[in-house]
Amino acid sequence: MLVRMIQKTPSAYGYPLLIKQLLATIYEPDQEIVYRDKMTYTYKDMEKRTRKLANALEGLGITQGSTVAVMDWDSHRYLECFFAVPMMGAVLHTINIRLSPEQLVYTVNHAEDDIILVHKDFAPLLEAVKDQLTTVKKFVLIADYEDAPATSLEFAGEYEELVEAASEEYEWPDFDENAMATMFYTTGTTGLPKGVYFSHRQLVLHTFGLMSAANSFRAQLKIDAGDVYMPLTPMFHVHAWGMPYSMTVMGAKQIYPGRYEPELILKLYRDYKVSFSHCVPTILHMLLNSPSAKDTDFSGWKMIIGGAALPKGMCIEGLKLGINIYSAYGMSETCPLLTQALLKPNMLDLPLEEQVVYRTKTGLPxxxxxxxxxxxxxxxxxxxxxxxxxxxxxxxxxxxxxxxxxxxxxxxxxxxxxxxxxxxxxxxxxxxxxxxxIKDVIKTGGEWLSSLELESIISQHKGVSEVAVVGVKDDKWGERPMALIVPREGQELSKEEVQTFMGAWVENGAIPKYGIPESILFVDEIPKTSVGKIDKKEIRAQQG
CATH class of the missing domain: 2.30.38.10 (Luciferase; Domain 3)
Structure with a gap:
């Protein structure tokens, strides 16, 4: 028997799930959005600026289907782009500012970016590769309320000046909810970066799913409009885990720290009484070990850790400081939310040492x-x-x-x-x-490294006979690469020589600087499986 379909009245509005619908339901429109010590405005101001930004982009030739790329620190501007660009019907490409020059060129060309909005700090990166960019028609400078930098890049304008000069009259169009809204590139396996993309429908549903997950259960915390939110996950990385969309719908106060500077982050935390953040373990480790941490009261700070496993020691340390800390899990391809390590009601009264077991799990769907x-x-x-x-x-x-x-x-x-x-x-x-x-990628500081790529580079040293690279646990970075090397017969190698050799690959943009292993061991042989493959599982077991 076939399912029974609803009857649709010809005049009924289909209500596509578009990002513009999220701006129509802000709970506290007079609440503030803060950017460092440089900018404070309300949601009403932000909504008006998104319309002005759309007009400014249209004036630069952006139409439906165009791709607008952003290279910026975490800011109110990024939040405006999260909304304005896709609501126009264009596609927002959030560029990873940590890409090597080679990866940067590939992703910009592969995404077919039309315009790049670039913070002055990243202008030198684009200046060095501008002649290799095949689709970019214009650059827009983000001067960050400071003087423009000296650069050979030709800018079509400065972000604030373009927004200020634009009309605030703009009617957001309707279109298919399955239209592409955002894209970014994920790296870490062998080969070139891969572009992932999300539709308006997906981002709206992710927003609602995230809000449901954060507010529906009698667990260890709730996140709502009364929170003061400061993201510590880069906004280029999976839409800062989708949280800015949810916090905007809630109308929570939002604090954007710009470049991650531990002392400034903690100052913003104290000054604005931040109550909710999310980050990778490395960032929390950086904050807890900064000079002013000892004078900071962390009690009342809700903190979701993702991007890498939450170490039990870090969880215990955070809880003892009063941080309501726990894990969540997702990946670039999943928008990202999949699971949260929420406690069930009968666990809420458990001693902290027992709660840690569940707070550090990957979590419940x-x-x-x-x-x-x-x-x-x-x-x-x-x-x-x-x-x-x-x-x-x-x-x-x-x-x-x-x-x-x-x-x-x-x-x-x-x-x-x-x-x-x-x-x-x-x-x-x-x-x-x-x-x-399953794949032997190495996750370090929330970023991914390919062990096979590192092996390929090291193997090209004339003194190397065999090499295996694996990820080993690191309290600060989550993982760091470790290399086992069998020298060629009659050759003498040193750790410093290998690191210097790899440094040349950093300089030419093939790998990031953190791809150089700090731990390099010289061995007579590398463990193999029964079919002669390198046995990385055994290597990791031997290294503890």
Whole structure:
């Protein structure tokens, strides 16, 4: 029997799920948005500025389907772009400011960026590669209320001046909710960066899903309009985990710190009584070890840790300081929210040492998320807390593929489930715990490194016979690369010589500086599997 479809009245409005709908429901329009010590305005002002920004971009030739790229620190401008660019029907490309020059050129050209809005601090990066950019028609300077830098880049205008001069009359159009709204590039595996993209419908549903996950349960915390929010996840990275959209709908006070400077972040935290943030473990470690941390009262700060595993020691330290800290999980391809390590009601009175066990787990699936661990054939595995398999997911906000990369897209979505590439177990209570990675990528400070790429570079040293690179635990960065090297017969190598050799690859833009291992061991042989492959699992086990 077929399902019974609704009857649609010809005059009924279909109400597409567009990002503009999020701005129509702000709970506290007179609440403030703050950027460092440079700018304070209200949501009413922000909404007006988005219309002026849209007019300014149209004046520069941006139309529906155009791509607008942004290279900026976390700011109120970025928040305006989160809304104005997609609401015009254009696509927002959030550029990772930490990309190597080679990766920067590839992503800009692959995304077919039409305009780049660039903060003055990043103008030298673009100046060095401008002749390699094939689609960019104009650059817009973000001077950050300071003098323009000396550069050979030709700017079509300065952000604030263009916004100030533009009309505030703009009517946001209707269009298909499946229109592309945002894109960015994920790196870390072998090969070139891969573009992920999200529609208006997906971002709206992710916003509602995130709000539901943050407010619906009798857990260790709630996040609502009364919070003061300061993101500590870069806005170029998965829309700062989607939180700015949710906090805008709530009308919460928002504090944008710009460039991450520990002392300024803590000053903003104290001055504005910040109550909610999210970041990778490295950022929290940086804050807790900054000079003014000892004079800072952290009690009442709600903190979600993602991008890397939350170490139990860090969780205990945070809780003892009064930080309500716990884990969440997602990835670039998932927009990103998948799970949160929320405590169940019967756990709320447990001693902190027992709560830590659950606060540091990968967590429970959020509303709207289907999550399984499966065997290699795709069969679901039991929730017994010990049977491990690949984590696969479905949700209405997952990227539908990689931009112009059908082969990798099909791999991502094999058998109709998005494959995370992570290995995990699910316990009897439904909590997921990631235990390993299928691919040997190294996650350091919330960023990804390819072990195979590092091996390829080191192997080109004339004194290297064999090399294996794995990620080893690091209290500050989560992981750091470690290299095992078998020297060629008769050759003598030193750690410093290898690091100097790799430094040349940093200079030519092939790898970032943090790709150079601090730990380099010279060995007689590298563990192999029965078929002769490098046994990285054994290497990690030997290194503890």
């Amino acid at each position: 959020c509303p709207g998320v289907q999550l399984r661990v499966v065997d290699p054939a795709g069969n679901p595995l039991p929730h017994d807390g010990k049977t491990a398999g690949e984590v696969v997911v479905r949700a209405p906000w997952l990227t539908q593929g990689y931009l112009n990369n059908p082969e990798k897209s099909e791999e991502l979505w094999e058998k109709g489930w998005l494959h995370t590439g992570d290995v995990g177990i699910i316990d009897e209570l439904g909590y997921l715990q990631i235990t390993d990675r």
